[in-house]
Amino acid sequence: MPSRRPALPPCCHRRRHGRTAGHARDGEVDPASARRVVEEFLAAASSRRTERLVALLTDDATAISDGAGLAEKPLWYDTPQRIAAVVRAGFKPTPAKRRFAGGTPAIHYALVNNAPAILFVIGDQVIGAVTFDITGGKIATVRGIATPTRLVRVGDAWRQHGPDTPLISRW
Template structure:
């Protein structure tokens, strides 16, 4: 392959990776899909490709759909042990963020909701909401009619809107204050304050550091407060597991407020928060090492603010 063809592909790699991440919810899988697309590009008769960007978007989308339909992925995700891979704000894989719809489409909340959609519904939703493709273009990408594309989008929007929690984009200063109050209450064991910071229908989800067969779920403020009090309290056993003390940093992950537990230069765990009416509606705990690789790599290039807790 000549250098011009390689340069053409590399110029669009970031956009393709962002598309694949939204479709798959995994940075690792997204990178694999983009690399597979490069192999297709390498083998193609490029003289017959009129619009390379559109051709590559079609290839990546259909590679992702094939993966979403695979038996292995269905087993992994229907087993209830899957959460989207978190990315630090500023990661180029998060892609376009000019509109509310683009930012929302890459939130952990929406990426989780997209699991409830069929692969075609998910693809139409992402292509339309995040990348502003027309229904005619989506129909060409997916090999369906424009009418079918419109129907898929209608169903996807309805299901995402019905299941969505939170109140959109919270004020950054208020979001940080609420998370800091939650952290302070959890580490000091103040159950009443924790409950007061949660919505009445709050829920929490944890991957159990990748050790559990299923996600651990908690569905009342009292349960969440008890788990947070136990989970956020530092103990000698936790420090042995981490290889020493950790710094606890405030961060933005997939557009949402979060706290990161950082022993040395790696991220041991991420806890993200969805807010509603200045309270916490959803807490997600992600600590499976395989889900934190890219987050750690981005953190090492990041210049963080001083930690909320220097030695946890």
């Protein structure tokens, strides 16, 4: 169950802390290091290794999700253990999730608002995005976006810049 902390949309959360999604608490993140952390996160999430997910998160990590448009308000998680449990469950591919998504997505690394991210893509359509704030080599904030109306600009940018090799070609 999500915590009772007031849920803020990701844009308000960034403003409250005075930084954009791509900035870590200590300043800019090295792009190669950020990609490595995100790839480790994806590998741990895909293998469902809870301990490794917790180890990749800061002690005060938070996660927020728009609930794919299915929840009335954003979902907020505020402990590394709870975040790892939710991520582990969310990253387990199932036939029901594939039906809901409209197919089998590929997962790509990207930058969204200068933040390291992974994108779930079917064909040329972005169906989900997860962005990360990274500090000290660990993930401080995870933001999940899957509401189609919130992904329009991400999808437009994706199609404009073209895909790279997916991290996972068939999730």
